Amino acid sequence: xxxxxxxxxxxxxxxxxxxxxxxxxxxxxxxxxxxxxxxxxxxxxxxxxxxxxxxxxxxxxxxxxxxxxxxxxxxxxxxxxxxxxxxxxxxxxxxxxxxxxxxxxxxxxxxxxxxxxxxxxxxxxxxxxxxxxxxxxxxxxxxxxxxxxxxxxxxxxxxxxxxxxxxxxxxxxxxxxxxxxxxxxxxxxxxxxxxxxxxxxxxxxxxxxxxxxxxxxxxxxxxxxxxxxxxxxxxxxxxxxxxxxxxxxxxxxxxxx
Numbered sequence: 001x002x003x004x005x006x007x008x009x010x011x012x013x014x015x016x017x018x019x020x021x022x023x024x025x026x027x028x029x030x031x032x033x034x035x036x037x038x039x040x041x042x043x044x045x046x047x048x049x050x051x052x053x054x055x056x057x058x059x060x061x062x063x064x065x066x067x068x069x070x071x072x073x074x075x076x077x078x079x080x081x082x083x084x085x086x087x088x089x090x091x092x093x094x095x096x097x098x099x100x101x102x103x104x105x106x107x108x109x110x111x112x113x114x115x116x117x118x119x120x121x122x123x124x125x126x127x128x129x130x131x132x133x134x135x136x137x138x139x140x141x142x143x144x145x146x147x148x149x150x151x152x153x154x155x156x157x158x159x160x161x162x163x164x165x166x167x168x169x170x171x172x173x174x175x176x177x178x179x180x181x182x183x184x185x186x187x188x189x190x191x192x193x194x195x196x197x198x199x200x201x202x203x204x205x206x207x208x209x210x211x212x213x214x215x216x217x218x219x220x221x222x223x224x225x226x227x228x229x230x231x232x233x234x235x236x237x238x239x240x241x242x243x244x245x246x247x248x249x250x251x252x253x254x255x256x257x
Contacts, residue, residue, distance in 0.1 A: 009115065010136040016154035020136065022113055023148025026098060030143045035094040040108055042066065042079040044198045044235055045168035049104040052231075058202045065092060068195065075186040076176060077195040081106075107169070110160040113137045113145060114153055118173050132166070168232070171239040172198060178248055190245060197238035201231055204238055213241075217252045 024031075042050075051061035066079045084090050093101045099109070115135045134153050138145075157163045175194075186194070197204050208214065208227065226233035240251040 008137050008139050010138050012135065013117075014114075014134045014136065014153060016134070016152065016157075018134070018153050019150055020113075020145070020153075020156075021148050021150050022144050022156075024144040028143055030141055032090075032094055032096075032098065033141050034112060034139060035091040035099070035109075040081045040091070040106055041069075042081060042106055042199070043165070043169040044172050044201075044238070045165055045232075046106040047079060047199050048201060048231055048235060050101055050106070053101050053104040058200045062200060066199075070191075074176070074178070075191055077191055077198075079195075079199045107162055107165040110162045110165065111157075113139070113142065114156060116166075118177065168235075171236065171243075175239065175242050175246065175248065178246060186246075193245065194242060197242050201234055201238070205234055208234075208237070216254055218255055219252075 047058060047061060047066075050065075051058050054061065056064075062079065065082050067082050069078045069080045070076070071078065081091060084092050091099075093099050093105075099105055113136060115137050116132055117135065118132050151159070157166075196207065205227075214224065223233075223237075227237050228234075243249045244252045
């Protein structure tokens with residue numbers, strides 16, 4: 001998810017079958033330019049991958065590489081990459097040789113030159129689901145689209161590993177597209193919990209196991225063990241917990257006592 005200059009957004013919505021040509025490589029004249037002036041919104045799975053790559057805690061990652069942006073309408077907190085000082089505001093992970101977290105780069109970097117938009121729609125049963133569509137980003141400074149291999153958006157997503165990232169973040173995106181329940185707006189406490197459960201997994205894990213949370217809900221022992229030992233399971237539990245406290249869906253069942 002990027003905060004794009006809308007002048008670079010091609011207004012036509014594309015499908016997975018849409019074809020295009022693109023090739024980026026070291027040696028092309030524009031190499032690394034797309035990593036300047038980039039306002040990149042990080043997803044929870046982006047943060048998980050990058051902090052593991054750097055071998056630091058989520059708290060350290062957020063402190064060193066992230067600033068918080070609050071959406072004016074939803075009041076949702078978003079983690080944004082803290083760019084370096086200078087006229088180009090270059091991404092801190094970019095070197096003259098390229099991105100040093102490339103194997104674990106964020107989803108929006110993987111998608112480029114494609115952009116993705118998710119909108120909620122109702123299925124026949126009445127449940128809201130996210131529908132994804134795509135558009136091209138036409139940066140005049142990018143020379144990669146002037147030739148190279150032909151792709152479809154579907155084959156590009158698979159080649160760049162974005163399909164897996166989307167699977168990891170689909171539930172989180174549903175939360176971002178929430179519609180407020182009357183009388184239950186996003187107060188400061190819920191806003192802080194959204195940020196912690198989404199991005200600061202190490203602190204969220206401490207909260208889960210050192211508070212009374214596990215005493216309140218019916219969660220089987222196998223799932224508790226997964227939450228304790230596997231960060232992806234912890235992240236997905238965080239999504240369930242957020243949906244519950246935001247009253248989006250009854251994803252957890254309270255204990256009768």
